[in-house]
Amino acid sequence: MSLNVLILVGGRSERMGRDKALIERPDGSRQIDHIVALARSVSDNVFLSAQDSNDRSTGLPVIPDLKPGTGPLGALASAASAHPGSWLVLSCDLFLLDPETLRFLLDQHDPEQGATAYRNRIDDRPEPLCAIYEESSISKAADFQKDNRCVRKFLESLKPKLLDLPHPAALDNANTPHELAEAFRKLKSGVHPKSVQLLYFAALREARGLSSETVETLACTAAGLYEELRFRHRLPLSIDHLRVAINGEFATWDAEVTSGDEFVFIPPVAGG
Amino acid sequence: MFEIVTIPIDSAAVLSRVEDPSCGGLVVFEGRVRDHHLGRQVLALEYEAYERLALTEGRRILAEAGERFGFHAAACVHRVGKLEIGDIAVVVAVSSAHRDAAFEACRFIIDELKVRVPIWKRETYADGSVEWTGCEHCARHGHSH
Numbered sequence: 233m234s235l236n237v238l239i240l241v242g243g244r245s246e247r248m249g250r251d252k253a254l255i256e257r258p259d260g261s262r263q264i265d266h267i268v269a270l271a272r273s274v275s276d277n278v279f280l281s282a283q284d285s286n287d288r289s290t291g292l293p294v295i296p297d298l299k300p301g302t303g304p305l306g307a308l309a310s311a312a313s314a315h316p317g318s319w320l321v322l323s324c325d326l327f328l329l330d331p332e333t334l335r336f337l338l339d340q341h342d343p344e345q346g347a348t349a350y351r352n353r354i355d356d357r358p359e360p361l362c363a364i365y366e367e368s369s370i371s372k373a374a375d376f377q378k379d380n381r382c383v384r385k386f387l388e389s390l391k392p393k394l395l396d397l398p399h400p401a402a403l404d405n406a407n408t409p410h411e412l413a414e415a416f417r418k419l420k421s422g423v424h425p426k427s428v429q430l431l432y433f434a435a436l437r438e439a440r441g442l443s444s445e446t447v448e449t450l451a452c453t454a455a456g457l458y459e460e461l462r463f464r465h466r467l468p469l470s471i472d473h474l475r476v477a478i479n480g481e482f483a484t485w486d487a488e489v490t491s492g493d494e495f496v497f498i499p500p501v502a503g504g
Numbered sequence: 505m506f507e508i509v510t511i512p513i514d515s516a517a518v519l520s521r522v523e524d525p526s527c528g529g530l531v532v533f534e535g536r537v538r539d540h541h542l543g544r545q546v547l548a549l550e551y552e553a554y555e556r557l558a559l560t561e562g563r564r565i566l567a568e569a570g571e572r573f574g575f576h577a578a579a580c581v582h583r584v585g586k587l588e589i590g591d592i593a594v595v596v597a598v599s600s601a602h603r604d605a606a607f608e609a610c611r612f613i614i615d616e617l618k619v620r621v622p623i624w625k626r627e628t629y630a631d632g633s634v635e636w637t638g639c640e641h642c643a644r645h646g647h648s649h
Contacts, residue, residue, distance in 0.1 A: 480556040
């Protein structure tokens with residue numbers, strides 16, 4: 233049986249402030265068209281999951297949620313009840329997804345496992361929104377979501393076949409304008425590991441349990457570096473509450489990360 | 505002159521650095537450790553600085569004050585480390601020919617310092633809790649995926 237593809241455009245994109253599917257990529261194309269082209273390269277059965285039933289001018293059939301507001305799990309259950317078979321789920325906000333990454337997932341696809349997915353490059357947990365779910369697994373989604381709507385936990389419960397990403401940043405997503413700027417910088421300048429020095433102060437020093445460290449990062453911008461660290465160490469402060477300094481001087485969040493730089497993320501100050 | 509020190513601050517010594525026969529107005533502000541914060545009793549307090557940038561930003565604030573108010577001289581010293589109730593945490597001293605410039609510049613310097621210079625304050629309260637004052641805890645919880 234051929235693979236179905238479900239492209240999720242249902243998220244509300246509150247932190248981005250606009251429909252992520254319609255964001256223009258650096259090459260001028262729409263993000264949704266980038267994902268649709270990738271999906272079509274691996275399957276003829278491509279569908280959109282959109283709560284508003286709007287196909288974003290893709291010409292693709294839209295599968296509305298049977299139970300609106302139930303997130304990716306609800307979208308998957310709705311798709312499965314519309315069409316039998318296995319489903320490749322793709323989030324529309326994968327700005328760095330490339331043909332090779334998708335091809336490798338399909339090449340490694342093992343229908344004997346409950347699902348096939350990539351490991352997150354930072355925390356090693358499965359990535360649920362670029363993954364293949366078997367028909368037998370999807371039937372469990374309706375039950376699972378009664379207690380828990382987290383699609384990542386659902387995927388973990390399926391004991392998926394897990395793969396290492398051939399391109400480590402390929403599934404970096406973007407939920408905020410800062411993260412979008414980071415993704416676009418990676419698209420334009422490529423993804424290269426850098427080594428930077430970090431100094432921690434006050435609440436961040438206590439949360440990290442260190443005053444300084446040297447880290448390897450794939451980030452291109454100061455904001456991207458902080459998001460990596462925040463995700464890796466569950467740091468308590470969001471970018472909105474911080475300033476950033478590079479090499480002893482205040483910098484903007486879109487400032488470039490260069491190997492050898494010294495970064496300080498500055499919590500709200502309280503001198504005097 | 506902007507400095508960060510770890511020993512007790514001598515206000516008279518800071519003042520002496522801005523004195524000049526041409527100055528008829530000298531204003532000194534002392535910020536001291538008080539025993540309460542937002543209704544809670546404070547037992548102990550510790551300041552921490554990112555010294556490299558704190559010195560740069562502190563000196564920048566003094567220069568800006570000089571351009572705006574045209575004083576003769578200004579000095580600011582901030583202490584870091586563990587402080588007791590009543591200890592002097594910061595001193596700002598400004599001298600000018602007339603009092604207006606000295607008052608205004610002194611006020612400007614301490615106000616800007618509080619919001620711009622990377623210095624943090626960790627307070628220990630009578631109930632045993634500890635807090636980085638001014639630090640807002642995460643509004644958004646959880647992973648970003």
